[in-house]
Amino acid sequence: MTYAQRRNLSGYLFLAPYLASFLAFVVLPIVVALGLAFMQFDLTTPSKTHFVGTQNFVEAYRDVRVWDSLKATLSYTALIVPSMVVSALAIALGLHAMARGRNVIRALLFVPGMLNVAVTGILWRWFYNNEFGLFNYLLKRVGLAPIPFLSEKAYAMPSIVLMSLWWTLGGAAVVMLAALQQIPTPVFEAAMLDGANGRRLFSRITFPLLKPVLLFVVVTNTIAGFQVFGQPFMLTNGGPELATRGLVQYIYELAFNQYRLGYGAALSWVLVAIIAAFAFVQFRLMRGGAD
Amino acid sequence: MTAKTGLAVMLAAVVGVGAVRSDWSPAAHGKQVQLSFWNGFTGPDGVVMLQLVRRFNEANPDVQVSMQRMDWGTYYNKLMVAVLDGRGPQVFVLQANSLPRMHKAGLMAPVSDCFGPGGISKDDFDPMVLSQVEYGKDTIGVPLDIWPFGLYCNVDMLKKAGLSGPPRDREEFVKAARAMRDGDHWGYALTDYRIVFQSLQPQFGGHYFDAKGRADLVNEGNLATLRFMKSLNDPNDRLVPPPENGLGWMGFRQQKVGMVIDGIYMLGDLMRLNDFHYVGAPVPVIGKVPGTLADSHILCARSGLSQDQRSAALRFIRFLSENSIAWAGAGQVPARRSVRATEAFRKMPVQYAFSQQIPYIHYFPRTVNIFELNQELGLAIEQVIRRRKTPEDALAFANARIQESLDRTGTEAGP
Numbered sequence: 045m046t047y048a049q050r051r052n053l054s055g056y057l058f059l060a061p062y063l064a065s066f067l068a069f070v071v072l073p074i075v076v077a078l079g080l081a082f083m084q085f086d087l088t089t090p091s092k093t094h095f096v097g098t099q100n101f102v103e104a105y106r107d108v109r110v111w112d113s114l115k116a117t118l119s120y121t122a123l124i125v126p127s128m129v130v131s132a133l134a135i136a137l138g139l140h141a142m143a144r145g146r147n148v149i150r151a152l153l154f155v156p157g158m159l160n161v162a163v164t165g166i167l168w169r170w171f172y173n174n175e176f177g178l179f180n181y182l183l184k185r186v187g188l189a190p191i192p193f194l195s196e197k198a199y200a201m202p203s204i205v206l207m208s209l210w211w212t213l214g215g216a217a218v219v220m221l222a223a224l225q226q227i228p229t230p231v232f233e234a235a236m237l238d239g240a241n242g243r244r245l246f247s248r249i250t251f252p253l254l255k256p257v258l259l260f261v262v263v264t265n266t267i268a269g270f271q272v273f274g275q276p277f278m279l280t281n282g283g284p285e286l287a288t289r290g291l292v293q294y295i296y297e298l299a300f301n302q303y304r305l306g307y308g309a310a311l312s313w314v315l316v317a318i319i320a321a322f323a324f325v326q327f328r329l330m331r332g333g334a335d
Numbered sequence: 336m337t338a339k340t341g342l343a344v345m346l347a348a349v350v351g352v353g354a355v356r357s358d359w360s361p362a363a364h365g366k367q368v369q370l371s372f373w374n375g376f377t378g379p380d381g382v383v384m385l386q387l388v389r390r391f392n393e394a395n396p397d398v399q400v401s402m403q404r405m406d407w408g409t410y411y412n413k414l415m416v417a418v419l420d421g422r423g424p425q426v427f428v429l430q431a432n433s434l435p436r437m438h439k440a441g442l443m444a445p446v447s448d449c450f451g452p453g454g455i456s457k458d459d460f461d462p463m464v465l466s467q468v469e470y471g472k473d474t475i476g477v478p479l480d481i482w483p484f485g486l487y488c489n490v491d492m493l494k495k496a497g498l499s500g501p502p503r504d505r506e507e508f509v510k511a512a513r514a515m516r517d518g519d520h521w522g523y524a525l526t527d528y529r530i531v532f533q534s535l536q537p538q539f540g541g542h543y544f545d546a547k548g549r550a551d552l553v554n555e556g557n558l559a560t561l562r563f564m565k566s567l568n569d570p571n572d573r574l575v576p577p578p579e580n581g582l583g584w585m586g587f588r589q590q591k592v593g594m595v596i597d598g599i600y601m602l603g604d605l606m607r608l609n610d611f612h613y614v615g616a617p618v619p620v621i622g623k624v625p626g627t628l629a630d631s632h633i634l635c636a637r638s639g640l641s642q643d644q645r646s647a648a649l650r651f652i653r654f655l656s657e658n659s660i661a662w663a664g665a666g667q668v669p670a671r672r673s674v675r676a677t678e679a680f681r682k683m684p685v686q687y688a689f690s691q692q693i694p695y696i697h698y699f700p701r702t703v704n705i706f707e708l709n710q711e712l713g714l715a716i717e718q719v720i721r722r723r724k725t726p727e728d729a730l731a732f733a734n735a736r737i738q739e740s741l742d743r744t745g746t747e748a749g750p
Contacts, residue, residue: 086744087415088440088703175519175576176586195579285717300412301706
């Protein structure tokens with residue numbers, strides 16, 4: 045065996061444990077789900093499982109609850125992605141400008157992300173409670189009217205987004221800070237010698253050079269946004285009036301409460317197609333600039 | 336001693352001890368039957384159940400029961416997949432409302448032989464409780480308890496408002512709710528809307544399905560129940576804080592709400608609080624007749640067990656049923672009349688007060704589509720309380736959705 049072959053083999057051997065679990069727990073379920081999407085498969089009557097062609101997809105198109113949950117998912121994604129990018133960028137710029145204490149704040153930003161979604165959800169449910177929660181207690185103390193954070197449709201989704209920001213902002217901010225620190229200082233110094241002010245430095249140097257990282261943050265948060273489950277499940281359980289029940293929660297309910305695995309699998313593939321389409325468009329829109 | 340010799344001695348010691356230990360255990364003689372027992376008792380009730388399991392194991396050296404608790408939210412998924420794959424527990428607990436679905440999936444074996452001479456007497460159960468586990472000629476489980484929904488009251492708030500005790504009818508209820516309203520304190524708050532609806536619905540004569548088993552939500556009893564609940568949230572004369580699911584119980588725990596309607600299973604939560612004076616009472620008669628919602632934990636044996644396993648499983652189920660007074664201590668109402676008649680049970684004030692409703696409790700309807708029913712009904716109730724839809728429109732929409740799901744599963748529903 046040549047050196048190159050041995051090198052190749054050792055590479056595959058290192059990969060093998062992960063590859064095996066990836067095939068068993070990711071690829072195989074995906075393939076099975078694709079098959080299930082064309083079957084009527086109800087766990088309560090597994091013996092009556094049969095092929096139904098595209099019937100599950102037709103039902104999904106006609107199911108008013110699918111459209112409701114898709115609307116909730118889009119609403120969450122449309123709110124979380126821009127607010128995440130803007131907040132993370134602002135925090136990263138602030139940290140980058142700091143001479144001292146940066147590491148402490150960076151570590152603190154990560155603390156909420158270390159909490160499990162169930163703990164975070166229970167905590168924020170109490171914060172948001174209409175009559176007996178912390179936020180409305182504080183609002184009342186300063187003479188302001190209480191806000192129905194989770195009990196009114198108009199406030200519920202923004203409230204979930206706020207909790208998600210608190211929970212996940214640290215990661216995105218640190219990624220952006222790392223990218224900022226990669227920009228060579230002489231570039232800024234040269235521009236300043238040429239008379240560039242702060243705004244021009246940001247628009248002509250910082251922002252363009254951050255585009256690859258911004259693309260990463262936008263795409264990963266878009267995917268996470270479409271997959272949102274834990275936050276609304278814990279805070280509102282999809283309410284009020286299903287206004288915050290996303291597609292993943294609906295799929296979960298279909299598959300694991302109603303035991304309609306075939307229909308649930310079909311909806312999962314619809315979600316995959318939607319995420320793929322959005323990711324593709326985002327890449328197309330931002331890749332040119334990023335290159 | 337060299338390293339190799341030392342290692343050999345250690346291995347020999349380990350093997351030797353293992354051999355001796357295995358020789359000590361009854362399993363080595365092939366006599367001990369291993370049973371796995373699954374349930375969703377993750378709260379303080381789980382500790383009590385674990386103590387019962389230990390007592391059984393001590394009293395029955397030929398059987399070893401190991402208990403596994405998991406959250407009810409994921410319990411049924413795991414149970415169903417495990418049983419269908421032939422790896423499920425030999426004994427498990429189901430909520431009565433899930434029996435039709437689990438029975439359809441073939442999870443349980445009949446336990447009819449638990450009853451009769453030398454076993455449990457069917458006469459020890461109230462007919463409506465026993466009817467939950469009877470499917471044709473088979474009895475598919477043994478009811479362990481009954482969890483009626485009742486009224487929890489804050490004693491200090493009642494006294495402060497000059498009230499002598501929990502309200503008993505609609506007039507007293509509304510009066511008490513108004514009397515306890517003070518600043519950020521409320522006399523009454525809605526807990527889970529659907530649960531409150533289903534607790535009051537029997538009082539108004541409401542029903543879910545017609546005689547043919549088709550969805551029939553738009554009926555006068557349901558409409559009257561909804562109109563009453565809607566009246567509580569009248570913006571011009573508000574008797575409840577703005578509706579928010581889960582708010583009611585949190586407010587009651589914080590002693591800012593005087594009364595809530597909830598299940599006996601919430602008692603465990605209150606038992607952990609200090610300096611909180613509360614009482615339990617039957618749900619006031621808001622409608623025409625007394626009535627409330629209830630459910631039960633049912634002890635079931637898996638289908639496909641060997642003779643030894645089945646015999647041990649039935650013995651374990653009988654043990655739990657016969658010792659359910661200990662279970663009552665965890666904040667439950669035993670299903671057996673003889674246990675409820677004991678002095679020990681009468682000394683459990685909330686359990687005893689809630690148990691007074693047993694003659695007129697109503698279980699969830701018998702349908703495999705219980706999840707779909709509860710979800711669509713819950714949404715309709717929420718829309719009415721929030722005044723987004725009229726009771727007629729909300730129920731009509733829910734009715735159509737529920738009928739669709741019945742048509743899909745090709746099933747009819749019981750009353």
